[in-house]
Amino acid sequence: MKDYKKLAKHLLERTNVKPEFALILGSGLGYLTKYFEDSHAISYSELEGFPQSTVEGHAGRFVLGKFHGKNVIAMDGRFHYYEGHEIKDVVTPIYVFKEMGISRLIITNAAGGINRSFEPGDIVAITDIINFAFRNPLIGPNDERYGVRFPDMSKTIDFDWLEKVEKTAESRGIKLKRGTYVWVTGPSYETPAEIKAYEFSGADMVGMSTVPEIIAARHCGINLIAFSCITNMASGILDKKLVHEEVVQTAQRVKSAFSKVVGIALEV
Numbered sequence: 001m002k003d004y005k006k007l008a009k010h011l012l013e014r015t016n017v018k019p020e021f022a023l024i025l026g027s028g029l030g031y032l033t034k035y036f037e038d039s040h041a042i043s044y045s046e047l048e049g050f051p052q053s054t055v056e057g058h059a060g061r062f063v064l065g066k067f068h069g070k071n072v073i074a075m076d077g078r079f080h081y082y083e084g085h086e087i088k089d090v091v092t093p094i095y096v097f098k099e100m101g102i103s104r105l106i107i108t109n110a111a112g113g114i115n116r117s118f119e120p121g122d123i124v125a126i127t128d129i130i131n132f133a134f135r136n137p138l139i140g141p142n143d144e145r146y147g148v149r150f151p152d153m154s155k156t157i158d159f160d161w162l163e164k165v166e167k168t169a170e171s172r173g174i175k176l177k178r179g180t181y182v183w184v185t186g187p188s189y190e191t192p193a194e195i196k197a198y199e200f201s202g203a204d205m206v207g208m209s210t211v212p213e214i215i216a217a218r219h220c221g222i223n224l225i226a227f228s229c230i231t232n233m234a235s236g237i238l239d240k241k242l243v244h245e246e247v248v249q250t251a252q253r254v255k256s257a258f259s260k261v262v263g264i265a266l267e268v
């Protein structure tokens with residue numbers, strides 16, 4: 001069992017910031033930390049026993065500071081199973097957040113749109129998930145310090161929180177969509193036949209992250225909401241090749257709306 005307490009203590013000792021919220025920033029969404037006030041960055045490489053980020057668009061550091069008046073810690077770079085990390089390492093930050101006393105988490109990602117009413121640039125609130133990677137971070141002895149052996153997953157997100165975000169966003173001219181996110185391991189993008197199968201299964205968007213983080217957060221009792229930035233239409237929907245550069249570019253394009261939504265999630 002990992003010593004999450006030690007990692008949390010180490011992070012808290014490095015700054016005067018006592019975060020109330022944690023943010024996980026998806027591919028190309030790390031720019032958000034530029035808007036933090038009084039920010040302090042701590043590279044993952046400075047933390048003994050912490051995994052390292054290897055993906056373009058994921059800087060590999062924690063940034064602590066103030067955003068929309070709230071003390072936050074952001075992961076500018078997350079861990080994906082396809083990078084070769086153990087599944088338990090992918091969710092290490094969630095248990096570190098728990099040990100830091102954080103009870104609210106905002107997860108973001110870049111995802112491919114399966115639902116044909118979506119378009120690149122849309123911001124979609126995740127309301128349910130499908131685990132088609134068939135990996136689960138809770139496999140192995142249950143860590144009784146944090147949660148039960150069989151966590152309930154009937155409500156993966158905090159709907160009261162989401163409804164407040166949706167209302168405020170709408171009043172500020174931002175219409176959020178809702179959808180079910182399917183997790184696959186990657187790193188190859190999907191084939192058109194796979195996307196048809198996921199569409200048939202009820203998925204609205206597809207990605208390579210988020211689900212292990214949601215499972216771990218449910219396990220240890222951290223309230224969360226999650227947003228996908230639709231960076232491309234999924235394979236086979238348009239007659240177009242998928243490339244990671246486009247994912248990062250679209251995420252950059254929606255900077256303004258995405259930052260506003262995260263800000264609203266901190267305010268409401």
Ligand SMILES: O=P(O)(O)O[C@@H]1C[C@H](O)[C@@H](CO)O1
Nearest residue numbers: 026027109110208209244247
């Ligand atoms: O970290 P996220 O889920 O935002 O990153 C997505 C999934 C892959 O890592 C990458 C593919 O372009 O973007």
Ligand SMILES: Nc1nc2[nH]cnc2c(=O)[nH]1
Nearest residue numbers: 110111112206207208234
């Ligand atoms: N698996 C997957 N992940 C993505 N991340 C951003 N776009 C995509 C996509 O089309 N498929």
